[in-house]
Amino acid sequence: MNLVLMVWRQENARTVGHMQRIEAKDISPDMSFLEMLDVVNQRLTVAGQSPITFDHDCREGICGSCGVVINGVPHGPQPGTTTCQLHMRHFRDGQVVVIEPFRARAFPVIRDLMIDRSAFDRVIAAGGFITSPTGSAPDGNAMLVSKGAADAAMDAAACIGCGACVAACPNASAMLFVGAKVSHLGLLPQGRPERWSRVHAMVAAMDAEGFGGCTNYLECTAVCPKNVSPDFIGRLNRDLIGAVFLARPRVASTEAG
C-alpha cells in the first residue's frame, strides 16, 4: 500500500521544527511501524536526504524507547501496543499518517522524533527503589508474599517507562508512571519500610522536573501500551496523603551499598 507521511523534523532542541511530507510507497501490511520507517529512511538516504531520527531498541514492546505520536495518539491507533509492535495492516492504502514526537516540557526533543526522557530516570533516582545493599539479602522465602499482592505488584511493574502517559495528558502529568512505580514497590512487603519516604521523594522529583498534576482526564490509561490501571494513580494519591502524616525525612539514599 501507499501512504503519505507527515513527519516532524527538528534539528535539535534549540531550533524550530516543521512538518515534512514524505511519500511512503509499496508498504507491506506485514511491516511493523518502525520497519516502515526503516524502509523510508533507506530510500531517503539513497536519495541524498537526511533520514528520520527516532529512538528504538528492543522492538518487542519492553524497553519503552520507541514511542511517537501517530495521528494524534501516542503509540498510534492500536490499544495496548507500543509503536514497535504496531503493524501497518492497521492503516489504509492512501492514508495520511501524521508522526510527531511525544510532547511535554519535561521531554525536550533531541532530534526529529527522538526525545530526552531522562526526567524519568531522575524521578526513579529520587526514590524508585528498595534499599537493599548487594549481598545482604535474606532468603527470598523468608518473607511470604500473598499471590494477590505479588500479582498486583506485577501489574504495576509492567510499566515500561515509555512516557506515553505524559504525552497523552493535557497537563503532561507523570502520575500514571509514578503511581505504577510507587505501587509496584509499596505493594510488596520488602518495599514497605520506605513506602512513605519514597512517595514523598518521587512526587517532589516529579514536580521539580516540570510534569503537571493529575486532573482525572485519564488519557494516560487510554494510551498506555501496557494497560497500566488508573487505580495506581488513586493509590499514589492515598500514599501521598499517608506520607504527609507519616513520612520521615529520607536519609537512606546517601549511603552506598
Added chain:
Amino acid sequence: MQRLFYDTIKGGDFRAREHNVYRLAEISNQIIDQCVAQGVPFAREYGGQLANRSFGGAQVSRTFYARGQTGQQLLLGSYQALSRQIAAGQVKMFPRTEMLDLVVVDGRACGIVTRDLVSGAIESHAADAVILATGGYSNVFYLSTNAKGCNVTATWRAHKRGAGFANPCFTQIHPTCIPVTGDHQSKLTLMSESLRNDGRVWVPLRPSDQRPPAQIPEAERDYYLERRYPSFGNLVPRDVASRAAKAVCDENRGVGPGGRGVFLDFSDAISRQGEAVVRERYGNLFDMYERITAENPYKVPMRIYPAVHYTMGGLWVDYNLMTTVPGLFVLGEANFSDHGANRLGASALMQGLADGYFIIPYAIGGYLAGSKAGTASTDKPEFGAAKAQVKERANRLLARKGKRTAMSFHRELGKLLWENCGMARTAAGLQQALSRIPELREQFWREVMVPGGPEELNQSLESAGRVGDFLEFSELLCRDALAREESCGGHFRQEYQTPDGEARRDDARFAHVAVWEHRGDGQEPLRHTEPLSFANVHLAQRSYK
C-alpha cells in the same frame, strides 16, 4: 544445586569450565534472594512462597519467573538499584554514549574512548580498570531476537587491542520465534520458551501439505519432538529443538508462507486445563503473537521457527572475569564464561547477575590491590592516538558517499552467515563465507553511503561503524566454526553427526576452549587453546531421548 550444576555442564555439551559452572550454581540462590529484596515481583504460590516452573532443557521446575517478563523485571530491579547509587553519587551515568576503543598503556587497560551520540564529541576516560558488559553479538546475523542496539563493537575493538576472543562459533539458535515475513524484517520476536511447557510442536506428516491445521487429522500429524525424544519431548534443549525444526522444514513439511515454520499447538492444553489457565500463564505472549501475525493462537496453532538468540562465545576471561589484557574485565553475555557450547533457558540472567553482583566486586579488588590505583590519566599519548583513530574511521565512512546504505550491507552479511554459519555448518559453506566476507567488506568501504556529519547526532554513522565491525568479526566467527571439526551444542557441523542425526563431539581433539589472538588487520589470527578437564562429571554423549 548439584542438579543445576550438572544440567548446565551437560546442556553446554561439556565445553564449559567445570569450576566456573559450579560457582554459578552455588551463587544461584543468592541471586534470587537479592532480586526478591530489590522488589522484583516474582510469581508466588497461594501460600506466599516463590513459584517455580520448568524451562527448556530441564526436567525439574526450578525457574523463578515474573509473568512472561522475567528478564525485563530483573533488568528493572538492577536499574532501580543503580539509580539509587547514581543519586548517592557513587556512579556517574553517561547515557547515549558509545564506547569506540579501549586504551591500553604499558600492557594494562587504562581507559576508553567514547562518542557522545548526541553531540558527536569524541572523549577520553581514564580508569584504574575497565569493565565491559556490552552484551552478545547475535546481530552479526542481522536478524536475531536481540534488541537493535546490540552489537560487537566494544568487544571487537577490545579484541583488536589484545583481548583474546573465545569460541565465537558457539551461537545459540532459539527454537520458538515468529517466522520471517519478508525482506523488510528488522528483527525476530521470541515467543518465550515457557510456551513449550504446554504447547505441542508438530508438522504435517506429508510434505507440502497445504491444508489449514484444523483440517489435518491427528493421524496425519507428526509430533516430531515427542517422537524422537520420548523422555524430554517438547522440552529438549534449544539447539536440539531448532535443528529438528530445520530438518522437518528441509523435508518440505514446514508450514506457513515460505514453508519455514512449524506449529506450536495449545489445543490440548486448552481442552485439558481450560482457556483461563492458559491465558493466566501466557496471556501477554499470546497477545503479542496476535499483534504481530494477526492470528489468534487460542484458535489456531502458533507458527514458530528458530532464530539466532544468544552468543555463548565472547571475550575470554579467567576465573576472576579478567581478559588477557590486565585490567580489562568482561561480564554477562559479552564474556564466554559459563555456558559452553549451548546455554540452558533462564541461565543468561543468572550468569549476568552472578558476574555483576557476586563475582566482580571480589575479583576486581585483587587486581586493584596489585596496581597503582589512581594513576591513570588521559594525558598519556595512547589516548590521543586512539581518539585520532576513532575520528579518522568516522571521517572515512562519511567521505565515501557511495550508493548503498550500511543496513543493506548488514542484511547481506546476515544472510550469508545464516546460510553458511547458522544452524547447520559445513566446511565447504564456511570456506565460501570466508572468501565472500572480505569482498563484502571491501565493497562496504568503497560503496557505503553515510549521510550527515561527524559532530552531530547521526544514527547512520553509528550503525555504519557497527556494521564495519561486524564485517571484520564475522570472519573470525566462520574461521572458528571451520576450525572446530566436531559438533557440539549450538555448533553443528554436518560432517560430524551420529547415524540418527545427533551432534557428535570429538573429546579427544576438541575438549578445549578456542581463544583467538588478533595479530593485526589482514593477518591470520592465532588460535590458542585452553584445555577443559572434568573432575566431577563424566563426559557422555548428551541424550534427551
